[in-house]
Amino acid sequence: MTNRAETPPALDLFRALTARTEADGRPGPAALIGDWCDGDAVIAPSIEIVPDLRPPDRPDRFWLGYLGFPVHGDAGPLPEVAGGLTDGMLILRDGDWSWESPAGAPLPAWVAQTLEVPNRGSPGSPTRHSADTAPPGWTATWTPPDRDPHLEAVAACREAIAAGEVYQACICTRFTGSLDGRPHDYFADLAVATTPAKAAFLHGEWGSVASLSPESFLSRRGGRVTSSPIKGTVPRDVDPLVLAASAKDVAENVMIVDLVRNDLGRVAAIGSVTVPDLLTVVGAPGVWHLVSTVAATLAETVGNDALLAATFPPASVTGTPKIRAAELIVEWERDPRGVYCGAVGIAGPDGLLDLNVAIRTVAITPDGTMTLGVGGGITYDSDPAAEWQECLDKAASIVTRGGR
Secondary structure (H helix, E strand, O other): OOOOOOEOHHHHHHHHHHHHHHHHOOOOOEEEEEEEOOEEEEEEOOOOOEEOOOOOOOOOOEEEEEEOOOOOOOOOOOOOEEEEEEOOEEEEEOOEEEEEOOOOOOOOHHHHHHHOOOOOOOOOOOEOOOOOOOOOOOEEEEEOOOHHHHHHHHHHHHHHHHOOOOOEEEEEEEEEEEEEOOHHHHHHHHHHHHOOOEEEEEEEOOEEEEEEEOOEEEEEEOOEEEEEOEEEEEEOOOOHHHHHOOHHHHHHHHHHHHHHHHHHHOOEOOOOOEEEEEEEEEEEOOEEEEEEEEEEEEOOOOOHHHHHHHHOOOHHHOEEOHHHHHHHHHHHOOOOOOOOOOEEEEEEOOOEEEEEEOOOEEEEOOOOEEEEEEEEEEOOOOOHHHHHHHHHHHHHHHHOOOEO
């Protein structure tokens, strides 16, 4: 009998809460795994995620949900927006779980019992699952997109750049697939395998979102907000110095940094927008990325509505100038992006807003149909064949995992 590898405590607890809520007939958990809320994970033990519930402007409870990419006019297989509200959540910091509730709601007894299940170890320790106790298995099959339409879209984008319509645009394509098994198990296993910086899982009667994103869109605490766009990618087996020295990738990143500065500048205090980190090479599953960070100070009068109106959709997955790039994306791409290239995360009291950019994100319908968008930033120096390969490199960490 073979023991499964140790799983991180957050995903161990996510699995346990999934089993408990299913047994009790409650809505299941929502999970944010990685760099969230100044911790290592956030889990809402039971939350009803419903269509059309956006983050409140100034929430007095915690909102968890997603915002789809609002350009194509067609939301794709899932609702354009979905979210849920909860009175409390579990946060993992320094190996310990804490319960946070804006209204002072106590930790539910059933959640406390789940935290203390025998053989789970302490709440901050990993657990080994034997073959007898491992979660149910799953299988995933994927079909790649057609190559030629993507090459044509990249070529059209280069022509628009040459004509002065845009300086850069993000052009995407889409894998389609089928999942046999529970989306909860699929997400947990992929999150263990890929350890993304800002993973997230949401589920409802409408379907599921399994986000394995490496990118932070907005991270706000009170009046301080940062955005960390990713632009520039090479495969993981390439020397990262090649990426740092790439004129095309550096230009791609700097143009998006300028766009993020402009977006945040629309709602920031005058003179407060800065770039504390520029062109840092960061590893992600299967690839190296160039990442920069833009920071700003917001007035107390700026709520979520104003901040999102100024910045959404994320600059890194749209283009510059943003409005024209968005118009052209509709002409060049065959499929709606849906959740992909939108944002997933949490909003809460006291100016809490923490959203990823929904890349490396799988949308799953109730019947198991899956979609996975992939794409990249196009500049005039882009080579269409290389851009196609970049799409395959970005998808590989997900589509090469067929199940267990």
